[in-house]
Amino acid sequence: VGEATQFKKGAAASGEIVYRYLRAVGAPVTPPMAEAIYASILFDTQGLRLGNAGNETVRTAAELLECGVDHRSVCRNLFEIDSWAKIELLRHALWKLRRACEGRLAWLDIPEDLFRVTGARFVDGDGILDELLALRDLEICVLFREMGRDGVKATFRAKPPHDVGRLAAELGGGGRCGAAGVFLPGSLHQAMDVVLPRLHSLLDTGTEASIVAASN
Numbered sequence: 001v002g003e004a005t006q007f008k009k010g011a012a013a014s015g016e017i018v019y020r021y022l023r024a025v026g027a028p029v030t031p032p033m034a035e036a037i038y039a040s041i042l043f044d045t046q047g048l049r050l051g052n053a054g055n056e057t058v059r060t061a062a063e064l065l066e067c068g069v070d071h072r073s074v075c076r077n078l079f080e081i082d083s084w085a086k087i088e089l090l091r092h093a094l095w096k097l098r099r100a101c102e103g104r105l106a107w108l109d110i111p112e113d114l115f116r117v118t119g120a121r122f123v124d125g126d127g128i129l130d131e132l133l134a135l136r137d138l139e140i141c142v143l144f145r146e147m148g149r150d151g152v153k154a155t156f157r158a159k160p161p162h163d164v165g166r167l168a169a170e171l172g173g174g175g176r177c178g179a180a181g182v183f184l185p186g187s188l189h190q191a192m193d194v195v196l197p198r199l200h201s202l203l204d205t206g207t208e209a210s211i212v213a214a215s216n
Helices: 002-008 014-025 031-045 055-066 071-079 084-094 112-118 128-132 164-170 188-202
Strands: 098-100 105-110 140-146 152-158 179-184
Touching: 014 031, 014 055, 031 055, 031 071, 084 105, 084 112, 084 128, 105 112, 105 188, 128 140, 128 152, 140 188, 152 164, 152 188, 164 179, 164 188, 179 188
Parallel strands: 105 140
Antiparallel strands: 098 105, 140 152, 152 179
């Protein structure tokens, strides 16, 4: 267990953990293996942009490139495969974007019928929060996606030093500091009532009254 923990410490992706293990045991890393590991790192760090990508992660990525990985090919297959349906979902969803705490907190929701209207899949909502992380003042964002009568999936993204993984775990979900999620029974409104006050507390704001609609 202690050895496994050593490989996991500070890792940004499961691929990084695998790479550390392979290096530790002296196993060869073939070009196809290196490409898969590199893709794992880029995907989980959004191209080495997220806060989980530290200096060691960047050094690991550089070592993998030396193994023959084609960076441009990996990026194309990871980040340039969106459908028009996904873009249409993003367009509609952004109309419901809201913010609070002087722009440090943002959230939006996607009702189930919006997936039917746009022809998008549930997983097509995954990249929306990563777009919001480009906002300069944003620290935490959350996406609420309705899953029929079953409930709502709340997905979190955060910049350091905030830990949304701990928040998700407290609600019965899981994840890491910068990216986490949880399934909540009930409606979109009920899910927001559960999550948003906790996010305000995490950001050390005084009250829910500071919530304001985002400017168009």
